[in-house]
Amino acid sequence: xxxxxxxxxxxxxxxxxxxxxxxxxxVSLAVRQGEVYGLVGPDGAGKTTAMRIxxxxxxxxxxxxxxxxxxxxxxxxxxxxxLGLVPQRNTLYGDLxxxxxxxxxxxxxGLSRPDFEARRERLLHIxxxxxxxxxxxxxxxxxxxxxxxxxxxxxxxPRVLLLDEPTNGVDPVSRRELWELLYGLVHEGMTLLxxxxxxxxxxxxxxxxxxxxxxxxxxxxxxxxxxxxxVSPSDFESVFLAIIARRDGRAA
Amino acid sequence: xxxxxxxxxxVVVKEVRQTVRxxxxxxxxxxxxxxxxxxxxxxxxxxxxxxxxxxxxRSRSVESREHARTLLAGDTxxxxxxxxxxxxxxxxxxxxxxxxxxxxxxxxxxxxxxxDGAWVQALVDGSDPVRSSVAVDAVARHAAARASTLxxxxxxxxxxxPPRSTVTLESRVLYNPxxxxxxxVVPGIAAMLLLIVTTLIMSMGLARERETGTLEQxxxxxxxxxxxxxxxxxxxxxxxxxxxxxxxxxxxxxxxVPLRGSLLLVALATLLYLMSTLxxxxxxxxxxxxxxxxxxxxxxxMLPAVLLSGVMTSLRAIPDWLVWLTWLNPVRHxxxxxxxxxLKGAGLSDLWPQFLLLxxxxxxxxxxxxxxxxxxxx
Numbered sequence: 001x002x003x004x005x006x007x008x009x010x011x012x013x014x015x016x017x018x019x020x021x022x023x024x025x026x027v028s029l030a031v032r033q034g035e036v037y038g039l040v041g042p043d044g045a046g047k048t049t050a051m052r053i054x055x056x057x058x059x060x061x062x063x064x065x066x067x068x069x070x071x072x073x074x075x076x077x078x079x080x081x082x083l084g085l086v087p088q089r090n091t092l093y094g095d096l097x098x099x100x101x102x103x104x105x106x107x108x109x110g111l112s113r114p115d116f117e118a119r120r121e122r123l124l125h126i127x128x129x130x131x132x133x134x135x136x137x138x139x140x141x142x143x144x145x146x147x148x149x150x151x152x153x154x155x156x157x158p159r160v161l162l163l164d165e166p167t168n169g170v171d172p173v174s175r176r177e178l179w180e181l182l183y184g185l186v187h188e189g190m191t192l193l194x195x196x197x198x199x200x201x202x203x204x205x206x207x208x209x210x211x212x213x214x215x216x217x218x219x220x221x222x223x224x225x226x227x228x229x230x231v232s233p234s235d236f237e238s239v240f241l242a243i244i245a246r247r248d249g250r251a252a
Numbered sequence: 253x254x255x256x257x258x259x260x261x262x263v264v265v266k267e268v269r270q271t272v273r274x275x276x277x278x279x280x281x282x283x284x285x286x287x288x289x290x291x292x293x294x295x296x297x298x299x300x301x302x303x304x305x306x307x308x309x310r311s312r313s314v315e316s317r318e319h320a321r322t323l324l325a326g327d328t329x330x331x332x333x334x335x336x337x338x339x340x341x342x343x344x345x346x347x348x349x350x351x352x353x354x355x356x357x358x359x360x361x362x363x364x365x366x367x368d369g370a371w372v373q374a375l376v377d378g379s380d381p382v383r384s385s386v387a388v389d390a391v392a393r394h395a396a397a398r399a400s401t402l403x404x405x406x407x408x409x410x411x412x413x414p415p416r417s418t419v420t421l422e423s424r425v426l427y428n429p430x431x432x433x434x435x436x437v438v439p440g441i442a443a444m445l446l447l448i449v450t451t452l453i454m455s456m457g458l459a460r461e462r463e464t465g466t467l468e469q470x471x472x473x474x475x476x477x478x479x480x481x482x483x484x485x486x487x488x489x490x491x492x493x494x495x496x497x498x499x500x501x502x503x504x505x506x507x508x509v510p511l512r513g514s515l516l517l518v519a520l521a522t523l524l525y526l527m528s529t530l531x532x533x534x535x536x537x538x539x540x541x542x543x544x545x546x547x548x549x550x551x552x553x554m555l556p557a558v559l560l561s562g563v564m565t566s567l568r569a570i571p572d573w574l575v576w577l578t579w580l581n582p583v584r585h586x587x588x589x590x591x592x593x594x595l596k597g598a599g600l601s602d603l604w605p606q607f608l609l610l611x612x613x614x615x616x617x618x619x620x621x622x623x624x625x626x627x628x629x630x
Contacts, residue, residue, distance in 0.1 A: 055472050056471070056472065057468055057471055057472065080472060080473060080474045081474055083472065084472075085469070085472045087465065087468060087469065089464075089465040090464075090465070091464065091465035091466050091468055091469040092466070092469065093266065093270065093466055094464075095269075095270050095273050095274070096266065096269060096270070100266075100269065103262075104262050104265075104266050105473065107258050107259060107261070107262030108259055108262060108470070108473040108474065108475045109473060109474065110255040110258060110259070110474070152469075
């Protein structure tokens with residue numbers, strides 16, 4: 001990455017522990033503007049911790065994190081105004097309807113009434129939730145819920161979007177729709193950091209970072225990584241397993 | 253509209269929607285306090301009446317029978333048995349069938365007529381101190397009154413001038429002339445219920461947001477902690493005011509609790525008090541990861557707060573060092589305001605220290621909770 005390129009997201013030698021467990025052990029990564037960066041790794045690799053640090057919900061014990069050049073944990077920093085987060089858990093208000101959730105989060109971001117109406121129309125259209133505006137969020141299917149979470153995160157037109165395992169528990173059709181939606185956002189200039197345990201989704205990203213036991217053990221374009229390990233880019237799972245095997249062998 | 257006001261309104265509307273849609277919470281906020289006020293208003297009664305009494309009359313004389321008859325004619329003691337000896341009376345006391353046993357010795361009448369001074373023994377079950385002390389007091393007062401009557405009769409018989417009493421007591425009970433327990437207790441129960449409902453609802457509500465993850469979603473928005481806190485507190489301030497209004501109605505119509513002072517003053521005190529209880533609820537929530545922890549934390553606070561408030565027992569009965577501690581208890585000050593305004597018609601000039609303390613606690617608790625919430629967020 002050249003120095004001239006804008007780094008929208010950056011972790012620098014970040015370490016974070018929970019008691020005796022080291023979730024992140026010196027992770028450094030940078031995501032460029034307009035890029036889809038996939039953070040790939042098995043459960044417990046530290047993906048969610050990295051996401052939470054970049055969204056300002058956690059502070060690193062060592063190292064630093066920046067979003068658009070500022071500390072994301074700063075309570076009144078501009079990061080919150082320009083960052084969207086779709087968490088892994090269902091964190092919308094289940095007892096509020098689709099419309100009520102949208103209106104609530106729009107108010108928190110200070111959207112004016114006409115601006116909200118325009119955004120609402122657009123987001124309901126692209127997420128295909130228009131027919132379900134009166135439905136309670138906890139009565140939506142897994143895929144529709146994720147789309148609503150995405151819509152809520154996009155209301156304020158963030159420049160950077162963090163998606164923590166957005167397709168977890170989502171059916172294949174909805175997964176494909178969600179990815180099409182994400183590509184549309186990138187086309188509009190948004191920067192995306194997506195964490196996923198699914199290797200086939202890694203191949204959809206511009207670049208991927210392989211997180212394993214709290215360390216970034218490989219990083220690069222999916223095709224280049226596959227080529228380097230002599231496997232087909234469509235079989236990204238083999239790439240991941242080969243890298244882990246090599247690392248574990250070296251460690252042994 | 254200012255962006256902070258837009259955020260505040262959004263949080264208030266969200267809280268109201270969620271509260272109204274949750275029937276259990278609505279019942280907890282409105283019906284439960286009213287029902288409890290109704291039941292507790294009748295159940296909590298400090299009046300000691302009709303204490304079961306046994307009489308062992310070994311004198312079997314006119315004087316002993318007259319003494320017992322006049323003593324039992326009052327409402328305090330009620331004759332339930334006449335055992336032959338002290339041992340049988342002791343058994344009745346031990347079994348809990350009677351709380352007082354009066355023993356007249358065989359020489360009761362003889363001693364009385366001789367003017368040597370007769371004695372009556374009262375055996376009292378002291379396991380209920382309030383009841384036993386009232387019973388002992390009734391027996392002692394009756395003995396003194398009877399002695400006075402007998403002294404006058406004796407003087408008259410002997411043709412002497414009856415001794416004049418030098419002190420005449422003329423008692424007049426103010427504020428609660430009928431000495432009804434409910435009139436004194438109902439305002440305290442209202443304060444207690446308000447404390448329980450608002451502290452628990454607030455602490456568990458915020459803990460639920462943390463547990464379900466919605467709090468995290470809020471933390472990645474520009475919403476300020478102080479606006480979130482105020483927005484969460486506002487609907488419950490209004491519900492609390494409504495609860496107090498209903499409690500005053502039930503108190504007046506069912507228990508005859510008067511309203512001699514200003515209703516506005518009660519409303520103001522309630523608002524300040526609710527700021528303390530809701531602030532405490534929020535503070536408990538900041539230290540809880542789950543709703544269960546918030547529930548336990550709430551009870552750990554509420555139990556001493558109620559016991560050291562003067563709701564159930566008089567603060568004059570507790571040690572001095574503990575009385576100092578009660579100054580830090582908003583429940584105490586709110587109960588004092590309620591009783592003062594309702595029963596005595598007291599105004600702000602009488603109750604300004606309580607108002608000052610309630611304001612201080614309210615601002616302090618909400619301030620600490622907001623600060624702690626801010627710190628524990630990341």
